[in-house]
Amino acid sequence: MAELVGIYAASHGPLIARDRGRLPDALRQRLSAAYSDLGRRMDGARVDAIVALGPDHWTNFFLDNLPAVCIGIGEEHGGPPEPFMRDFAPNPIPGDPALGRHILETALADGFEPALSYRLRLDHGLCLPLSRMGLPRMPRLVPILINELEPPMLSYRRCLAWGRLLRTAIASYPEPARVAILATGGLSHSIGEPTMGAIDEDFDRRCLDGFAKGDEGPLLDFLEHGAAGAGNGAHEIRNWAVAHGAAGGRGFELIDYIPAPEVYVGCAYAAWA
Ligand SMILES: [Fe+2]
Numbered sequence: 001m002a003e004l005v006g007i008y009a010a011s012h013g014p015l016i017a018r019d020r021g022r023l024p025d026a027l028r029q030r031l032s033a034a035y036s037d038l039g040r041r042m043d044g045a046r047v048d049a050i051v052a053l054g055p056d057h058w059t060n061f062f063l064d065n066l067p068a069v070c071i072g073i074g075e076e077h078g079g080p081p082e083p084f085m086r087d088f089a090p091n092p093i094p095g096d097p098a099l100g101r102h103i104l105e106t107a108l109a110d111g112f113e114p115a116l117s118y119r120l121r122l123d124h125g126l127c128l129p130l131s132r133m134g135l136p137r138m139p140r141l142v143p144i145l146i147n148e149l150e151p152p153m154l155s156y157r158r159c160l161a162w163g164r165l166l167r168t169a170i171a172s173y174p175e176p177a178r179v180a181i182l183a184t185g186g187l188s189h190s191i192g193e194p195t196m197g198a199i200d201e202d203f204d205r206r207c208l209d210g211f212a213k214g215d216e217g218p219l220l221d222f223l224e225h226g227a228a229g230a231g232n233g234a235h236e237i238r239n240w241a242v243a244h245g246a247a248g249g250r251g252f253e254l255i256d257y258i259p260a261p262e263v264y265v266g267c268a269y270a271a272w273a
Helices: 024-046 097-109 124-132 157-171 201-215 216-229 232-246
Strands: 002-009 049-054 070-071 115-117 140-146 178-184 250-259 266-273
Touching: 002 024, 002 097, 002 157, 002 232, 024 124, 024 266, 049 097, 049 232, 070 178, 070 250, 097 140, 097 157, 124 140, 124 178, 124 266, 140 232, 140 250, 157 216, 201 216, 201 250, 201 266, 216 232, 216 250, 232 266
Parallel strands: 002 178, 049 140, 049 178, 070 115
Antiparallel strands: 002 266, 070 140, 250 266
C-alpha cells in the first residue's frame, strides 16, 4: 500500500526566480536555505511521487474554461512556459497516471467532482519550489490545480475536506509508493491591484499561527474572513488548507517566514510533522 510520508508547503513568488540575481545577498541566501531545507526533508523521506497543489496562472485555463479543481493524470506534464523558468528540468516532468487516476476515482466516489487533464503544463506555481528544492531526482508528479485566480472559489472548509480526501486516497492506493504532498503559493501578496507589492505581515503571522496550532474552527473563521483582505495572491493559501486537511489538522513546523517586498510576497515554508 502507498504511504503518505511527508506534507510540505512553500511560497512560489515568480520574482524569486526572475530577479534572483538582483536580490540582496541576505534575502537570496535565506530564501535558498528555506527551499533547501524542504528539499532535504523530501529527499530524506525517499519520496516516489508528489501530489502537488497549486494554482494555474492562466497557463492551462482561462475564463472560458476554469475548473475549480483539476487533477493531472497524464504520463508526463509540460514544463513551465515562463522565460525565467527556461532551465527547469526535467522537462517534460514525469507524471503518475495510476496514482492520479486513483485519486480522481476516490474523489468521484466520495462526492467530489474534479476535472481531469491528460495534458497539463505546469508553470512557476509548482515548478519554482520544485526547482529551488534541489531534489537529486524528480519524483513522479500528480498536479492538482485549484482555481485561486477568479472568484468564486472553493471554500476553505471544502479545502480541508479535499485534504482529508487526499489522505484517504493515498492510504488506499494499492501500490507500494511513498507519497508526499506539496502545497505551493501564498501567503499575503497582491498582483495587478492598487495594493500591488503590499505584504500583510500581521495577517501572515496570524495565519501561520493558526496552521501551527491546528485548531480548525478558529483557523477556518480567520481564513474565510481574513484572507480576502490580504491581496489577491492570498487566495493561494487554499493549497495550505488542503495540506492541513491531509495532515489531519495537526499543527506544522514553520521552517521560515520571510516578508520580502523585493519579491512582493510574504514567503512562508513549512512541514507538517
Ligand atoms: Fe501564484
